[in-house]
Amino acid sequence: MKADLSVRIGSLVLKNPIIPASGCFGYGLEYAEVVDLASLGAIAVKGLFLTEREGHPPPRIVETPSGMLNAIGLQGIGVHRFVREKMPELRRLGAVVIVNICGSAISEYVELARILSDVEGVAALELNISCPNIKEGGIQFGCDLASTAAVVSAVRKVTRLPVIPKLTPNVTSVSSFAKAAEEAGADAVSLVNTFLAMAIDVETRRPRLSNVMGGLSGPAIRPIAVRMVYDCARAVRIPVIGMGGITSARDALEFMIAGATAVQVGTACFVDPFIWTKLLAGIEDYLERHGIERVADVVGTLQTDRA
Amino acid sequence: MAAPVDVHAEVLANTRLSADYNVLVLAAPAIAGTARAGQFVMIRTADGTDPLLRRPFSVFEVLRRADATPYAISILCKRVGVGTSRLFEAAAGDRLDCLGPLGKPFTTVGPPSEAWMVAGGVGLAPFATLADELRSAGTRIRLFYGGRSHTDLFYLEWFESRGVALELATEDGSRGSHGRVTVPLERALSAQPASAGLTLYACGPEPMLKAVADLARRYGRPSQLSTERIMGCGMGGCYSCVVRVRDDEGRAHFVRSCLNGPVFNGDDVVWE
Ligand SMILES: Cc1cc2nc3c(=O)[nH]c(=O)nc-3n(C[C@H](O)[C@H](O)[C@H](O)COP(=O)(O)OP(=O)(O)OC[C@H]3O[C@@H](n4cnc5c(N)ncnc54)[C@H](O)[C@@H]3O)c2cc1C
Numbered sequence: 419m420k421a422d423l424s425v426r427i428g429s430l431v432l433k434n435p436i437i438p439a440s441g442c443f444g445y446g447l448e449y450a451e452v453v454d455l456a457s458l459g460a461i462a463v464k465g466l467f468l469t470e471r472e473g474h475p476p477p478r479i480v481e482t483p484s485g486m487l488n489a490i491g492l493q494g495i496g497v498h499r500f501v502r503e504k505m506p507e508l509r510r511l512g513a514v515v516i517v518n519i520c521g522s523a524i525s526e527y528v529e530l531a532r533i534l535s536d537v538e539g540v541a542a543l544e545l546n547i548s549c550p551n552i553k554e555g556g557i558q559f560g561c562d563l564a565s566t567a568a569v570v571s572a573v574r575k576v577t578r579l580p581v582i583p584k585l586t587p588n589v590t591s592v593s594s595f596a597k598a599a600e601e602a603g604a605d606a607v608s609l610v611n612t613f614l615a616m617a618i619d620v621e622t623r624r625p626r627l628s629n630v631m632g633g634l635s636g637p638a639i640r641p642i643a644v645r646m647v648y649d650c651a652r653a654v655r656i657p658v659i660g661m662g663g664i665t666s667a668r669d670a671l672e673f674m675i676a677g678a679t680a681v682q683v684g685t686a687c688f689v690d691p692f693i694w695t696k697l698l699a700g701i702e703d704y705l706e707r708h709g710i711e712r713v714a715d716v717v718g719t720l721q722t723d724r725a
Numbered sequence: 726m727a728a729p730v731d732v733h734a735e736v737l738a739n740t741r742l743s744a745d746y747n748v749l750v751l752a753a754p755a756i757a758g759t760a761r762a763g764q765f766v767m768i769r770t771a772d773g774t775d776p777l778l779r780r781p782f783s784v785f786e787v788l789r790r791a792d793a794t795p796y797a798i799s800i801l802c803k804r805v806g807v808g809t810s811r812l813f814e815a816a817a818g819d820r821l822d823c824l825g826p827l828g829k830p831f832t833t834v835g836p837p838s839e840a841w842m843v844a845g846g847v848g849l850a851p852f853a854t855l856a857d858e859l860r861s862a863g864t865r866i867r868l869f870y871g872g873r874s875h876t877d878l879f880y881l882e883w884f885e886s887r888g889v890a891l892e893l894a895t896e897d898g899s900r901g902s903h904g905r906v907t908v909p910l911e912r913a914l915s916a917q918p919a920s921a922g923l924t925l926y927a928c929g930p931e932p933m934l935k936a937v938a939d940l941a942r943r944y945g946r947p948s949q950l951s952t953e954r955i956m957g958c959g960m961g962g963c964y965s966c967v968v969r970v971r972d973d974e975g976r977a978h979f980v981r982s983c984l985n986g987p988v989f990n991g992d993d994v995v996w997e
């Protein structure tokens with residue numbers, strides 16, 4: 419018997435727990451030739467503002483040991499063009515679309531949520547209150563408990579879609595932010611966004627990114643991300659979507675055992691755009707080897723007692 | 726354009742051309758069969774996670790069997806850092822993950838009656854396949870090829886054997902004209918009657934591309950430039966590889982060079 423890979427995020431049932439992470443999969447259509455978008459649990463599309471944004475000048479990425487820094491600066495086409503130009507094709511391809519939204523004021527998140535709530539095919543809203551690369555990218559909301567709660571409850575009031583604030587790891591206690599989000603009405607939380615970081619060219623004594631600092635992602639951050647997901651999953655009752663450095667089914671399962679109901683995969687799909695089938699096959703294989711019927715039964719099964 | 730594939734390609738040969746250049750032949754029929762001049766592949770230089778990201782390389786040659794079926798591609802590689810150094814060490818029999826073909830190729834429709842290819846250093850890389858494509862279309866081809874010294878100029882016989890006229894330039898004057906490759910290019914442009922159906926194709930360092938674009942405009946010739954950016958994914962996912970280009974209304978935007986390029990119309994590029 420094939421294992422049941424479905425998981426539930428609030429009112430949303432995903433056919434499996436694997437989601438390409440926002441900002442790492444374009445608007446999904448870039449990958450439509452190499453992956454059946456309908457075969458994924460959902461796709462988290464690139465962060466959208468109300469209007470088009472140009473982003474930072476290159477160089478926008480730099481590699482570090484087992485990771486990368488990015489300072490893309492949320493280049494994007496804006497919500498209206500997204501709805502007009504991308505959603506019809508995403509619907510046709512059967513993608514379950516989580517739209518990642520960003521704003522510089524609560525009113526902008528609210529406006530984005532209003533617009534997207536009426537768009538057929540949008541399955542959930544991920545509130546990007548955690549982009550470290552731009553001042554107005556919501557990180558000021560994500561680094562302050564009261565502001566996190568205020569954004570979430572303001573969006574909650576104007577939409578029936580699941581609301582998933584995306585938390586920043588650049589705070590002392592991520593779990594208190596998860597709690598604040600839950601109390602404000604979030605249906606789930608996702609974490610982690612990238613770690614504020616920097617790299618310097620010692621020959622020229624200049625920063626390696628045009629924006630000086632950037633966000634660290636990739637395998638280098640995985641152990642910290644796993645710890646943060648574990649902390650948050652114990653602190654809240656709503657589902658946690660975990661991410662940070664996942665490159666294999668084993669990594670994905672590590673997050674799920676720590677308490678993640680679903681996972682997002684970002685940097686690894688730059689290296690391997692065909693990774694999705696390998697992740698799903700690896701999870702199925704694991705479930706079969708362990709005689710587990712439903713992947714949901716893996717969530718939060720970490721054994722911490724000493725045998 | 727054909728959908729990209731990821732090939733676990735066997736290294737068939739790795740030929741060292743000089744201290745800093747090598748040519749790697751990769752068994753990749755699925756890429757060789759569809760790749761067009763100007764397209765590129767993303768190669769994974771290590772199995773682990775350091776270095777993590779793939780590296781982009783132009784398709785240098787498409788290699789064919791006696792019956793003309795394509796079976797391999799080669800890449801011309803210049804050693805600059807950790808990833809390219811690994812490719813220097815690759816041995817026949819090793820396998821490398823190779824994703825492609827990616828990007829928009831050079832436009833060879835028309836085809837132009839005459840093509841001038843302008844290469845700076847490793848910028849030669851897209852021009853072997855381009856020469857093959859244009860030659861079969863009956864285009865007359867000249868290659869303007871510049872390097873620091875005569876030891877930086879490769880594959881001259883290859884191009885000559887295909888009837889490509891060579892115009893060489895070296896910065897130390899050890900071969901061809903002394904100085905930048907744009908010097909013989911400008912000389913040739915000013916000697917060419919304006920009516921001929923000539924297209925310029927260029928690949929090399931950014932100042933060279935800008936100079937070629939300027940010359941092309943000044944002499945009223947179309948130009949196509951293959952740009953080089955740091956690429957994270959090669960597929961349009963990461964937005965790292967942007968080039969500023971002007972749209973039809975004259976407004977400048979950052980566009981992803983892995984999707985909208987790497988080849989751009991020289992008139993459209995806005996230089997930073
Ligand atoms: C579309 C495209 C086609 C290319 N085709 C070829 C080719 O056919 N042959 C070839 O030898 N090279 C080609 N390149 C350049 C090649 O991708 C880089 O030289 C390579 O990625 C460097 O990797 P590395 O690990 O050796 O360098 P790293 O160790 O990552 O970096 C070493 C130094 O090189 C710089 N660098 C890294 N990547 C680039 C880049 N893309 N452009 C300029 N500087 C860079 C870094 O900033 C650093 O200073 C191409 C690039 C693009 C975008």
Ligand SMILES: Cc1cc2nc3c(=O)[nH]c(=O)nc-3n(C[C@H](O)[C@H](O)[C@H](O)COP(=O)(O)O)c2cc1C
Nearest residue numbers: 439440441465488546610611635636662663684685
């Ligand atoms: C190039 C790049 C762009 C990103 N853009 C966004 C974005 O637009 N919105 C967002 O919420 N997160 C963005 N992120 C963060 C990722 O979604 C993810 O949280 C992070 O990269 C950690 O996962 P990973 O290690 O699997 O990449 C971006 C990450 C990268 C590398």
Ligand code: FES
Nearest residue numbers: 959961963964983
């Ligand atoms: S290299 Fe990732 S978008 Fe171009």
